[in-house]
Amino acid sequence: MVQVDIVKEKVLGYLQTWYGALIGLYVLYSVLMRISQHQKAKKLGCKPIRVVKSDGFYGFKLMREVMKLKSEGKMVDYNNERFIEFQADTFLTYVAGRKFITTRDPENIKAVLATQFNDFCLGIRHAQFLPLLGDGIFTLDGEGWKHSRAMLRPQFAREQVAHVKSLEPHIQVLARHIQKYPNGGKFDIQELFFRLTVDSATEFLFGQSVESLKDETVYDISKLPEEFEGKRQFAYAFNTSQNYLATRAISSEFYFLINNKEFKECNAIVHKFADFYVRKALEALPEELAEKSRGGYIFLYELVQQTRDPIVLRDQLLNILLAGRDTTAGLLSFTFFELSRNPQIWSKLKEEIYEKFGSGEDSRIEEITFESLKKCDYLKAVLNEVLRLYPSVPQNFRIATKDTSLPKGGGPDGQSPIFVSKGQLLSYSVNATHHNTAFYGKDANDFRPERWFEPETRKLGWAFLPFNGGPRICLGQQFALTEASYVVTRLLQMFPNIISYDDEYPPRKNSQLTMCHQNGVFIGLD
Numbered sequence: 001m002v003q004v005d006i007v008k009e010k011v012l013g014y015l016q017t018w019y020g021a022l023i024g025l026y027v028l029y030s031v032l033m034r035i036s037q038h039q040k041a042k043k044l045g046c047k048p049i050r051v052v053k054s055d056g057f058y059g060f061k062l063m064r065e066v067m068k069l070k071s072e073g074k075m076v077d078y079n080n081e082r083f084i085e086f087q088a089d090t091f092l093t094y095v096a097g098r099k100f101i102t103t104r105d106p107e108n109i110k111a112v113l114a115t116q117f118n119d120f121c122l123g124i125r126h127a128q129f130l131p132l133l134g135d136g137i138f139t140l141d142g143e144g145w146k147h148s149r150a151m152l153r154p155q156f157a158r159e160q161v162a163h164v165k166s167l168e169p170h171i172q173v174l175a176r177h178i179q180k181y182p183n184g185g186k187f188d189i190q191e192l193f194f195r196l197t198v199d200s201a202t203e204f205l206f207g208q209s210v211e212s213l214k215d216e217t218v219y220d221i222s223k224l225p226e227e228f229e230g231k232r233q234f235a236y237a238f239n240t241s242q243n244y245l246a247t248r249a250i251s252s253e254f255y256f257l258i259n260n261k262e263f264k265e266c267n268a269i270v271h272k273f274a275d276f277y278v279r280k281a282l283e284a285l286p287e288e289l290a291e292k293s294r295g296g297y298i299f300l301y302e303l304v305q306q307t308r309d310p311i312v313l314r315d316q317l318l319n320i321l322l323a324g325r326d327t328t329a330g331l332l333s334f335t336f337f338e339l340s341r342n343p344q345i346w347s348k349l350k351e352e353i354y355e356k357f358g359s360g361e362d363s364r365i366e367e368i369t370f371e372s373l374k375k376c377d378y379l380k381a382v383l384n385e386v387l388r389l390y391p392s393v394p395q396n397f398r399i400a401t402k403d404t405s406l407p408k409g410g411g412p413d414g415q416s417p418i419f420v421s422k423g424q425l426l427s428y429s430v431n432a433t434h435h436n437t438a439f440y441g442k443d444a445n446d447f448r449p450e451r452w453f454e455p456e457t458r459k460l461g462w463a464f465l466p467f468n469g470g471p472r473i474c475l476g477q478q479f480a481l482t483e484a485s486y487v488v489t490r491l492l493q494m495f496p497n498i499i500s501y502d503d504e505y506p507p508r509k510n511s512q513l514t515m516c517h518q519n520g521v522f523i524g525l526d
């Protein structure tokens, strides 16, 4: 009894110090929070999450392993394997001391992206991407995002994305690069696709391509109009800045530490390019813009009719460039990677394209339109299958804006709702969903476009989600599919034969902001 009194006295004495009182308050607050969360969870019908993994001391061991796997190009596949290993579609884990809910369950993904859209946000993506992207659709939450979406959505209407003609000059330059490797000589098509997509995207967005494909190996660059100093540096600067953004994203709350001189210089080059063309568009008369748009739809020229604010224009265009460029390059690269390994699929695709649009010298280029490409069923199946096996954004993140729940993952069978507290980090892996045998059968890991003609694949709903879903669904979906379809069609018409020089399967994948091949895609075409 005397002992208890002594301890009591000591604790009270300690609590009378300012730091003691502070700690006491914190403990009290935590206990009250836990009680309140427990009550909310009960009300929402939640049960404890079925699978919890500590992954070494608070996930520090896992983090080390994941960084190693990432550098080897194996992280994306490893993330899929964990669902299989844990026999769970949703689990809780720790990464560097932080609690993390991971899910591949389509019902949970649907809740996060659509039915409970307001319960989740992007978190600190805006701050992480701010130096390059400013305030734009891809990074904003809440009212700012709503406003951006309302402003940009009409620009992606069908007629706008229908312009495939402006792609042809870029394809011609791309073909010259391929012709440098005759008789099926080995080259990296991924590197060329990254240049193609930055060229076509800058033309579509700013009205001026950066023409990164036109280098001295295929072109007399002295003939290139240099409207201002810095245009030729754009592609390199944008790539470099993007890599910094990816590192800032991985660094989570410590993103601000990644802010060196190179990053700042590259951002400045990108901004200088964007500002130059924005200023030109703002200074031009409406009839001049209409004249310039005659050759193809220019996003900037339409957007100046919505806003005259040069910073808004710059930020939104760079947001779209970031969202649309690497994703399309990745889709094209994985498509040629798989086609080169699957001669039967290549032949079947050629048959469809040659029948519809001819081949070689007899190609009927003017017949390749948004509408006619949409009727190429096998081509659509091939692209779907690539997006299934290699979704450009394999894993994505959201943060809970309030105490809420997710429909699945709790209780002994994992079928009950789970509680998600405010501020909880959540990751959803569409890549893991796309590889789940429960939806795609035993051959879920195989590249088989034919599955897209089978009735069960057509009914997948939220189990096939390469473009996201709900209010934040990708705005450029039709644009990307049209561009990819056009490029595939034209390359097949020009080069009837393909060979693969990559023997590693599944391929090593580089997953920064978006996914691509770790070491390039080496093929031969002739």
Ligand code: HEM
Residues within 6 Å of the ligand: 137, 138, 149, 319, 320, 323, 324, 325, 327, 328, 331, 391, 392, 393, 396, 466, 467, 468, 471, 472, 473, 474, 475, 476, 477, 479, 480
């Ligand atoms: C294969 C090509 C593409 C894929 C797989 C893809 C996929 C996605 C995904 C998964 C998101 C959601 C990102 C998130 O919320 O965290 C997204 C958003 C977005 N995408 Fe795409 N995308 C592609 C091409 C494009 C293109 C070509 C454009 C524009 C020209 C574009 C414009 C956008 C925009 C503006 C958003 C933000 C939408 C919003 O937050 O409201 N995308 N895309």
